[in-house]
């Protein structure tokens with residue numbers, strides 16, 4: 406872990422189950438390669454991950470079984486290590502590539518900006534060569550305008566030790582917010598293509614679908630159905646992401662999907678037995694058994710799972726990566742303190758509105774101060790932001806450059822429509838928060854506005870409990886003798902609630918609105934006649950139809966820049982003025 410990071414913390418652990426074929430999975434790391442410096446249970450860094458995967462590959466080799474390392478996208482945006490450099494990702498791409506990944510695909514965050522799409526195509530794809538798969542994504546070459554596959558459409562290969570034959574795909578969900586140098590082909594359309602139809606007729610031992618797709622979104626189900634139509638008996642595993650949650654979904658007794666959280670808090674572990682019979686000639690027709698674990702990026706747990714310790718765990722390579730991260734963090738001055746957070750503010754561990762809610766803080770304290778311009782400072786205004794634009798909690802203590810990007814990594818600035826009749830403008834916030842259907846008519850999904858974690862909830866009822874999912878190696882070592890529990894995830898998925906490698910004190914999460922609003926410079930009595938309607942540019946597509954529905958006919962041409970500067974910049978400026986002091 407990084408110098409100054411919180412020390413790893415002891416906790417009661419569940420063992421990993423090894424099978425014939427095993428997977429290590431990361432997703433939505435969003436630049437958190439330095440680890441969570443303020444949270445002991447997630448303070449391992451990418452260097453530790455490099456050491457961990459090395460030891461686990463070695464164990465697999467020693468046992469004569471196989472291990473594949475997977476990443477399902479969104480490696481960028483969301484942490485100073487990526488966002489604070491000019492250009493962005495100056496250090497991040499090289500550091501990430503120190504990890505040896507067997508199957509890798511693209512997420513939506515690689516595609517929001519033309520620049521990050523360019524870097525993905527010209528840095529990460531060549532770094533991973535045949536391991537990079539882009540089943541439904543094309544890149545547009547800037548020099549020629551030619552549309553080319555971002556990477557190969559699928560990959561057929563055999564595992565190193567047992568020769569298990571795998572056909573692997575790499576999808577992204579039906580994303581529409583990509584910059585114009587990429588083309589995302591809708592998943593359902595892609596499945597009709599000749600190459601896909603040929604690939605699913607290959608008859609491997611196992612299909613592996615890696616996708617930047619939430620497990621509860623439609624896309625994986627569609628892919629599952631297409632593969633199953635051709636192959637009633639071949640096992641399929643899916644590795645998803647995007648929803649920022651730990652989750653496992655069972656499609657049928659031979660098809661299992663896992664998602665491994667967010668921000669390098671989680672390393673996913675999946676194992677399968679019975680995927681290939683000992684004799685090559687006989688097809689494995691009985692149901693394979695699957696198991697899953699969500700490993701906290703807590704060095705204590707990484708030592709525990711590898712059977713190593715402080716001295717034996719770090720490899721030379723891992724140490725070098727840790728040192729490279731330290732140097733990068735230093736040269737980006739990520740520990741520079743803008744101020745000192747007087748208390749912890751939660752995204753979803755507090756209700757909105759409440760004194761501990763980060764959104765209440767933004768709406769009540771930050772926006773009234775920052776959303777202003779000299780020539781219209783007395784104009785009553787409504788300022789709206791989407792909650793999804795805020796990405797992480799603020800912990801009491803130093804608020805650094807790094808924290809700034811973890812909280813607000815995006816380039817969104819402030820726009821407005823001047824002098825909107827208040828009667829219409831005042832209705833916008835409720836429409837954004839609770840009138841999803843109205844926006845659907847305009848092809849807009851209001852779930853995009855909110856936190857990824859609550860966008861695709863895991864159904865309460867556990868799917869098909871009649872089918873057995875084997876957890877034969879589950880062993881809980883001496884819980885009673887272990888230290889007290891630390892607060893963390895208690896994941897409920899299609900298999901049950903024992904997936905986390907660490908037994909945590911359960912955290913309660915509260916649903917948040919899609920958007921929050923501040924009323925600024927309002928008259929003391931009564932309502933204003935008109936207001937300036939100020940909003941982050943990201944939510945403009947929803948603002949215009951909301952106003953129309955509220956009875957005010959505006960178009961994009963009526964929208965102007967409200968002030969210079971991004972939310973990220975303005976927030977950091979606010980903190981340096983208002984949270985002065987030592988900590």
Ligand SMILES: O=c1ccn([C@@H]2O[C@H](COP(=O)(O)O)[C@@H](O)[C@H]2O)c(=O)[nH]1
Nearest residue numbers: 513647793794815817853854855857943
């Ligand atoms: O400029 C932006 C870009 C994104 N958002 C929010 O982020 C999510 C997407 O994040 P994932 O990690 O891919 O889930 C998007 O739906 C928005 O809520 C933003 O606010 N501004």
